[in-house]
Amino acid sequence: xxxxxxxxxxxxxxxxxxxxxxxxxxxxxxxxSVLGVAIAIMVMVTVGGVALGxxxxxxxxxxxxxxxxxxxxxxxxxxxVSVDGPQLGGTHDVTARLNRNPQVEYATPVLLRVxxxxxxxxxxxxxxxxxxxxxxxxDREVLGVSTAALTPGDPYYANGTYDGEWTGExxxxxPAAELLALEGGDPLATPRQGSNRSLHVENVSTxxxxxxxxxxxxxxxxQSELQAITGATAGDPADQILVSTTSAGVRSELEALYPxxxxxxxxxFAEQSVSTSSLPVAVALTAVxxxxxxxxxFVATMMGLELHADRRRLAVLxxxxxxxxxxxFLVVAETFILTLxxxxxxxALGVGGIAATNALATRYLGVxxxxxxxxxxxGAAGAVAVLIAAAASIYPVWLTRRTDVLEVLG
Numbered sequence: 131x132x133x134x135x136x137x138x139x140x141x142x143x144x145x146x147x148x149x150x151x152x153x154x155x156x157x158x159x160x161x162x163s164v165l166g167v168a169i170a171i172m173v174m175v176t177v178g179g180v181a182l183g184x185x186x187x188x189x190x191x192x193x194x195x196x197x198x199x200x201x202x203x204x205x206x207x208x209x210x211v212s213v214d215g216p217q218l219g220g221t222h223d224v225t226a227r228l229n230r231n232p233q234v235e236y237a238t239p240v241l242l243r244v245x246x247x248x249x250x251x252x253x254x255x256x257x258x259x260x261x262x263x264x265x266x267x268x269d270r271e272v273l274g275v276s277t278a279a280l281t282p283g284d285p286y287y288a289n290g291t292y293d294g295e296w297t298g299e300x301x302x303x304x305p306a307a308e309l310l311a312l313e314g315g316d317p318l319a320t321p322r323q324g325s326n327r328s329l330h331v332e333n334v335s336t337x338x339x340x341x342x343x344x345x346x347x348x349x350x351x352x353q354s355e356l357q358a359i360t361g362a363t364a365g366d367p368a369d370q371i372l373v374s375t376t377s378a379g380v381r382s383e384l385e386a387l388y389p390x391x392x393x394x395x396x397x398x399f400a401e402q403s404v405s406t407s408s409l410p411v412a413v414a415l416t417a418v419x420x421x422x423x424x425x426x427x428f429v430a431t432m433m434g435l436e437l438h439a440d441r442r443r444l445a446v447l448x449x450x451x452x453x454x455x456x457x458x459f460l461v462v463a464e465t466f467i468l469t470l471x472x473x474x475x476x477x478a479l480g481v482g483g484i485a486a487t488n489a490l491a492t493r494y495l496g497v498x499x500x501x502x503x504x505x506x507x508x509g510a511a512g513a514v515a516v517l518i519a520a521a522a523s524i525y526p527v528w529l530t531r532r533t534d535v536l537e538v539l540g
Contacts, residue, residue, distance in 0.1 A: 141463050148464055159432045160468060166428025167472025167518060168479060170421040171511050175480025176487060177417035178510060179501035198394045199371040199384055221353070221368040222287055224387055225264060233377040238264045239368030240272060241353050243360050247329075248319045252311035255321065258347040262356030262368070271337055272372065275303045275350045279333035287354035292363050297352060299332040306347035307334040320359055327359060421514050422521070425469070429522035433465055462523045469519040477511050 151160060201216035218224075221239035228237035241262035248255040263272050267282035281297050288294030302312050312318075318329040329351070338345040357363045373384060384393045484501045491500040 145467065147460070148467060159435050163429045163432040163468045164472040164475065166432065167425045167469050167515070168475040170425035170428070170518070171473050171476025171514065172479035172483055173424075174417045174421035174514060175477055175507050175511055176483030176501065177420075178414055178507050179480070179484040179503055180487065181411075181413040181417065182504055182507070183501045196395065197373045197375070197381065197384055199373065199387060200369070200392050200394060201388075201390065217367040217369055218371060218388060218391065219365040219367055221366050221371060222264070222284065222290070223366075225371060228371075228373060228384075228387075229266075231380065231383070233380050234373060234375050236266055236268065236270060236374040238266075238270075238272070238372050239353055240370050240372055241356050241362070241368045243356060243362075245320060245356075245360065247310060247349070248321050249310040249312055249316055250319065251313075251316045254310050256309050256347065258306050258309070258349055260356055261348060261350045262353035263350060263372075264353055270374075272350055273303075273339040273346070273348050274337035275301055275335045275339070275348055276333075276337060277301065277350055279335075280350070280352065284352050284354045286352060286358065290366065292354060292358060294354075296327060296355065298327065298329045298355070299351065300329050301333045301335050301350045302331055303335055303338045303345070303348040305338050305345040306349050307331075309347045327355070418510070418514060422517050425472070425514070425518035426521040429465060429469060429472075429518060430525045433461070433468075433522060433526040458527045461526045462519075465523045465526060466519040469515050469522070473511055473515040477508060480507070480511070 148160065199218065201218060218239070221241075225237050225239055228234050239262070243260050243262070244257055245260045246255060246257050247260075259273075261272050261275070263277055263280075264284045265277040265280040265282055267278070269276055269278040271277070279301050280299050285295040285297060286292060300318055302310070306312070310318075312331050312334060314331055314333060316331045318331065320327075320329070335350075339348055353368065354363075357367070371387075373380070381393055385391070481503055484503050487501045
């Protein structure tokens with residue numbers, strides 16, 4: 131009991147010493163310690179939020195929840211522009227069934243193919259990414275390209291006979307129009323596909339789909355017409371089905387449509403299933419190691435400088451009977467208190483960092499949720515703070531033990 135009271139008293143002395151230094155205007159180095167820990171924890175919380183976002187599938191919130199239905203072997207990182215691999219079949223019938231669901235705002239298959247297009251008006255021929263969809267007449271976007279200019283439905287499909295009205299309508303993205311020097315009404319040909327079907331530019335969309343290498347040249351057409359051009363009418367294939375809905379409750383229905391498929395939310399990276407990847411773990415470990423190293427270096431260095439400036443007071447404590455162990459406890463307690471203060475500030479800054487990250491991602495990348503906040507980040511910050519304080523205490527304690535009372539007071 132006596133030992134417990136003694137350490138409680140020493141903790142009070144540590145708090146009093148820190149408060150006294152700030153009141154006397156001598157706490158600049160201590161403030162730097164708090165700032166260093168706060169920055170380290172802020173980085174850890176922000177990057178940890180990104181890691182949780184990468185690994186999470188539970189952030190389905192908001193008024194507009196979109197899903198991709200993709201073959202099981204597809205990865206979340208490749209669904210947007212994947213043009214090879216397993217496909218879904220019978221997609222016109224499945225899409226029609228989904229569009230009859232009152233909870234589904236809009237559904238369309240998306241068939242993706244790289245096709246060579248030639249623009250006779252400019253005598254230009256280039257390979258572009260062609261997306262085949264079933265428009266509904268609304269101002270929908272697929273890969274950043276509006277489908278509003280396309281005739282609603284898919285007339286050429288004609289219930290699977292592929293002998294309906296051929297529209298030949300093409301909506302080109304800005305990069306595709308620039309690449310082929312296209313304008314509204316320009317004809318297009320497909321020289322490598324062996325098709326004599328005519329195409330024409332119905333509209334040039336201002337939108338685009340950006341990758342790390344820049345915007346992709348994309349054109350959007352009716353799905354059945356792309357199937358016919360590329361010889362892919364058998365089985366009515368598509369690479370994925372896009373579903374726009376105001377209810378997250380339809381997910382179970384979507385998962386039951388195909389026995390070997392995955393349902394991945396489209397509203398942001400946070401909803402993409404990459405939990406089987408080592409990327410989230412690597413990001414999280416990097417954040418923790420960075421926080422521990424940066425925080426430890428800041429606190430240990432600043433506390434060492436502070437103790438060097440305050441060695442006379444430590445010598446006085448030794449002279450009035452404070453044993454070396456008690457002095458070491460004081461130093462450790464002060465280190466933990468400063469680290470705790472920095473952690474609280476860092477968590478608050480980290481929450482702001484997550485919000486800022488999502489805002490920047492929405493503005494510049496077009497995704498809604500890159501990072502998510504979870505209470506587990508608070509626990510992780512606390513654990514990292516303990517590691518920082520424990521590691522940073524070693525150097526100040528060593529300096530305390532080396533303090534020569536007679537030399538300092540003499």
